[in-house]
Every structure is written in C-alpha cells, then in structure tokens.
Amino acid sequence: MRRQYVPNMPTLCETRWSHKYKSIRIFHKNIPTIYEALENLSKEGNTSTRKSAFQLQSAMQRPVFLVCATIIGKYSNILEPVANILQSKSLDLLNCTDHVNTISSLIKEHRENVDDTAKGIMFEVNEIADQLNITIAAPRTSKTQTHRTNTPANSTDEYFKRSIIIPYLDSLIMSLGLRFSETNLPAYSILQLHPYHMLQISSQQMKSRVQTISAFYEIEGLEYEIELWRKLWVDKGLTYDVLKDIDLIDCYKECSAYFPSVKTCLAISLAQPCTTSSVERSFSTLRRVKTWLRATMATERLSGLCLLSIHRKMAHDRKEELQMKVLEKFAEDKRRIVLL
Template identity: 25%
Template sequence: MAQSIVRNIASSIRKAKYFSIMADEVTDASNKEQVVICFRRVDDQLEAHEDFVGLYMVESIQSDNIVHVLTDTMTRMNLSINNCRGQCYDGASNMAGSRKGVVTQIRALEPRATYTHCYGHALNLAVSDTVKQNKILRDVLDITFEISKLVKFSPKRDAMFTRLKEELVPGTIGFRTLCPTRWTVRAASLHSVLENYAVFQALWQEVKESRIDSEIRARVTGVEAAMNKFDFLFGLMLGERLLRHTDNLSKTLQNPSMTASEGQNIADLTVKTLSTMRSEEAFDIFWKQVEVLRQQTGLSEAALSRKRKAPFGSEVGRSEGYHPSSPKEYYRRQYFECFDFIVSSIRDRFNQPGYTSLLNTENLLLKAAKGDNYGTELAFVQDYYGDDVILSSLATQLELLTTAFTPQLEEVTLSTIKSFLQSLSLAQKASFSEVCKVLCFVLVTPATNAVSERSASALRRVKTYLRSTMSQVRLNNLLVLHAHKAETDTLSISSCLNEFVAGSEHRLRIFGKFD
C-alpha cells in the first residue's frame, strides 16, 4: 500500500517535471538517525503540493551521507536531478556549508537548484538573537520556562494552579507551557502568564506553606522574587508584544502553498509593522499599560539601579559616562533597543542569496503584466535557467501578458497573474506555456521546511518506546500511510492484494487472485 502511494507521488512529480527537495534530520525512539525526505511540485493548475516520501536511516548526518540519501531517493523514484529547481533545509553547517554542505554539493550537480534557508528556522534564529541581546527579555524567558517546569511537571502544583485560577480569575485562559524548541508558542505562553499573574503570586505563597524539599523551595522562592520585580513585568509585556508578531509570521510561513517569494513579502510587512511600533507615541501608550498592570498586581514602582563609576582601566577621556535620568528613560531605551534588534535580525536572516534569482524571476512577470521595461529581468532568466525556457516564445508570450493585463486598473500581483492563468482553458494555456513555466520556477521554491518537521513529529507517534524494535521497512511504510491518510483511503485494496500475492508463487497458490 505504501509503495502504491510513493509510486503515485513519483508519477505526479515526473508529470510536473520540476521539483524542489526538502530534508531534515531526526533521532527516533531507538536512537537511530533518520533523514526525512519530502518533495515539492506544481501541478497543471499551478497549485503547489508538498509530499513526504519516506525515511532514510543513516549512520551519521554528515553532508556526504545526506547527499547520497537524496540522490539515491531520486534514482529510486526515477527523478532526474537536472529537473531540481529548489532545495530547502535548515541552516546547519552540514546542510548549508559553503564548502562541503549539502547545498553546495547539490548545486554542483544542478546549479539551478536555488537554495532557501527555511524561513521558519531563520525567523526562530532571529528571535533567539534578539532575546540573547537583551538581558530583560532573556531573564523573562528563562523564568517563564522555570514556571513551566514547576507547574506542569508536578500534578500537585498543577492542580493547585487550576483551583486558584477558578477562584481568582474564572473564565480566563490557562497556563500555556513555554517550549523552547517550537516556533510559535512563545507569545501565547507569555500572554498566559500575564493573564494569570495574580494566580501565580497566590500559588507561590501556598506552595511555600506546604511540605516541599529544599530544592523546590529555593526554585519557588527565586521565581516569586523575580515576579515581584518591575523588570519582569516590563519584559513580560514587551516580549509578548514583540513575539506575537513573529509568532503570527511563523504560522503564516508554514502554509504549504506559501512560496519563498511570498514569504519574503509577508516578512517585509511584519518588519514594517514592527518599525512603526518603534516610536515615542507607541512607547508612551505601552508605558501606561505597564503602569496599570503594575498597580493591579501590587508591584513596587520602577527604580533606577545605583550609579556606578566605570573601572579605572576602562575609562576613556574625561567625560562622565551615560546614566539615565529617570526609570522611564531607562526602560524607553530597552524598548527601542529590542525593536531595533528584532527588525535588524529578521532583515539579516531573510536576506538570502537565493532570493535574488526568485526576485528577478518574479519581477519579470510583474513588469510584463504592468507594461514596464523588463529587459534586465529577461536577460537574467535566460542566463540563469538556460535551456529551460525558449527565449523567443517567452518574449512573445510576455507581450501577450502585457496586453491581457493592460485594461485592468487593479494592482497586479503574482496572485493575480496566477489566477489569470488558472482561469484559462487547456487550449488557451498553450499560448502562455513559457510564462507558466517561469511562474512554476517561483511557485516550486518552498518558503519553509515545515512539512519535514511535521513528518518528524509523526515519527514520534508511529515509533514509540513500546514499538522501538520494528524494522526500518515497516517503519517507513507505516509512516507513509500515516502521512498520506487521504490517499490511503482511496487505494484499491484488491489491486494491492494482487500485487502482494504476485510477488511469490507460494502466496499465489494459497490466496489466488482477487477481484
């Protein structure tokens, strides 16, 4: 049954011709390294599909081993690497290394295989960079993670929290655990702490009054002391305000139909939104919100730390070092600093070399539809994709595209061009065959490697510690069926049975053929 699904996927990829490779590494329940392999293709209706095709067990995740896995998989599925137009992995050195990384070796075999560093991983790294640069945010996430361990790892304290929540703030959301390895749960966790601030304050008092060992008492006392400081409240609200935008961006990027070009556009929109929040007016409103919550929770007012003189060896010149004149000025600086960090980090992480080719390819279609001069972009597409496109036919069809969109007054985007081509009949679409091919190059490049991440999560459900001794072949087949449930339901059972018995004379004699 699993082989039937994989054969159908391989047939669909060959029909689409061009594809992208996506891969990820994961360790299963029996401590074996597995490489998750997925492909992205674009069908005749210009809709993108991402398909998991299986696992490959390796001794190590060195780049040479992963390249062998990918090329062997393509050979088994009768796919030519010459038709690979994209690749998407995380940013680890074995994948994205400039000398011997998987990206470099694949591009040596096919230079047109544009590499995209998974935008989900890139965004996660941008958020991590921001948190590491600011001490207030770093302490807030550490303390929130400690709260997660104190509450969720203890059924007794979890029950106490639930009871206090129903008594003090009934109807509010519960506590959301902070998972450091997931992409889109940080803001929800910080928001849940804000909603249940009074509950946690009461919880720590009740926990300390109960019989607990000295280690837990010290951890609870430390968390309670941190939550009674203005720094924690300020950082909690600032972190929630920042991370809800990055979490929303992360969720959007994980859509399977999202292309790398569209991912860049939505990332630019998020950066512009965060930039508008970096203003004096926005900070004044934010400061008032912090003060209101501070009064509700009974925390002390913000205070400046003691002014200290710089060490003798680090003094430069005779001027006095900077020291804020008021607590609001100090926290204003922290506010602006965090927004500067997150904006610059997202821009740096999303500024990828492979995006240049996608941008030129997309601009070729957009400029042609708007009637602008696209000579530079046409020359780039001809040089980059070579014999993939027929230049004379493409130039003619771009002129047709200009004529088709000239009467329209609405703004032309890649989505409007895609919708226009989808509305054409099969015979009419032949007049735009090269334009469809160029659009396919943009659509086939994935924005994230989320499908591989989801397949790795499915591996945890299929191969558990109770089923850790199953063979690799059985594991692979079960996971393919698990990942493609809809396709599994449409399989012809009689065809699968006939294929099974045809593989052995002994089976054929016992079971015969099925109708």
C-alpha cells in the same frame, strides 16, 4: 497543577515558532494570574513545588523581567499572524512579503519615535507592576561593573529605554531585514510566473522581474519564453477567481516541452520551503518511533527510522527492493551474538 491554576496557559513550544508567539502573548496577558498562582504554590504543596514556585515568583518580581515580557508580548502579537501564514498550506508569499515590509516599516517608525514607544511600554509595565505590588526602579550603578553595563540614565524609564527597548527594536529590524532582504527577491519573484500574479502586472514589469530571476539562477531563454507563457494563459480566458485556485503544481504540469526554462523556475519554486515548518513537524515522528525498544539506538539509525516513518508511502512502494538491501546489509556484518 498548571491546568488547575492557569487553565488557559499553553506550554512554550521550542520547535514551532507560531506556538511560541502564541505562548508569549498569552503569558503576557495572564501575568497577574500566573503571579498569584505561583504565590499560592509557594505556600502549599511539597518542598520541591514550593521551592520552584518561589524561585519563579522571585524572577517575576524583577523589573527587567516585566519590561522584557511586555515588549516581547507586544511585538509577538504583530509577528504571530505572519508565522501562521508562512506555515499554512495555501501560502501567498508575495502578499506575505508585502505585509512583512509593512511590519518592518512600522517597527522602524517605533524606533525613530522611540520616546513615545518607550512611554507606552513603560506605562503598560507600571500597570502590571501596580497589580503585583512591585516598584519599578532601575538597578543601582557603581564605578566598576563586571556583570552588566552601567547604562547612563536620568530616570527609570530612560534606563529601560536605552538598555532594553532600543536594542530589542534594533535587533528585530535587523532580523526582518536579513530574512526578507533584497537578495531573496529572485526567489519571491518566481511566484510571479503563476498566471494569477502574472496577469495582474504589465508585460514590461514582468520582463524586468524575469531578468532578475534569469540572472540569479542562470536560466537561459527565460526572457523569450515568458511572452509565450503569458500568451498561453491570456488565451485561456480564465477569470481571476479561477486562476487564484490553480496550484503551482498544476502550472508545472501545464508546462510542455516548449517551456523548459519556465518549467525549471517552477520546479525551483516548488522545491524551496518558505519556512522550516516541515522540519518542525517532523519532530512529532519521534513519538511513533522513539519507543522504549528503540531508546538505545544510535542517532544515525534513529534518523533512518524517522525518515522511513515520514516517507512510509514511498517505502511501501519499494518494499521488496528495500527488504533485499536490508538483508544484504545484515549479511555483510558479522554476527555479534554468539549462539550456544
């Protein structure tokens, strides 16, 4: 039925942030269409459908809902490309970090000029409200308020600016600051050991960043190895286009016994995930494992089956060893079923 009334509207995915941003963006774009579809569903269909549609339509009529949907949709458009890049296979984390810093600076400018920002958001909210025949008004105030705060404001726009827009911008700035803070710089700086990035900066800049990496991860001798590591790639005489196509794992394989510290740094960079996308994608494993035959299994056993499904190649290589361990484990437990 959702496909019939709103064919372009995807469902909200709770496990993948990139899909969540996309869902919010498309939802905000199609608010009038969704509202009209809910209005039609509230008048036709069975009792349960009419009831649910009427409740959702009533929620969309609230000014707070329209303001929240507009501001979240606005900044979801900005953050969606970053989420897609962070979950891509070929990821340039350094450039992505620079882009996030640019986004953070832009949001800080919106916060400093919050009057102009709020004016643009409220103008868009009023346009949507006019299409839905809804009046945007601030909620009433009383002397004693128990369920929400009495935000002082002289107008409707000022009320929503103080109660929703400013707190949202502050929260967004703080979240970006925590995820891309100065304490994460050593992890990003390890990527400078890749020859493509290393040869684009001076030797002095490279030494400064290597000192940060060495102090954070307590890796000895990295300052002395980096000069030889840089010399190795300079002597190869490869172009930047060729260097750009070299994977980090290829750099790791290039490290011989003469570069133990560089090899340790590259191993750290290869081991640390940039996002939780790998974990998020593992949820799809349940579709192969969580059948009706496995529905009564405990969580521990289900997690083990999921790990076997994800790492099935590794399990296949050690099949005989795993089979013997399973038989030994099965033999240790007493049989609960009594055979007559």
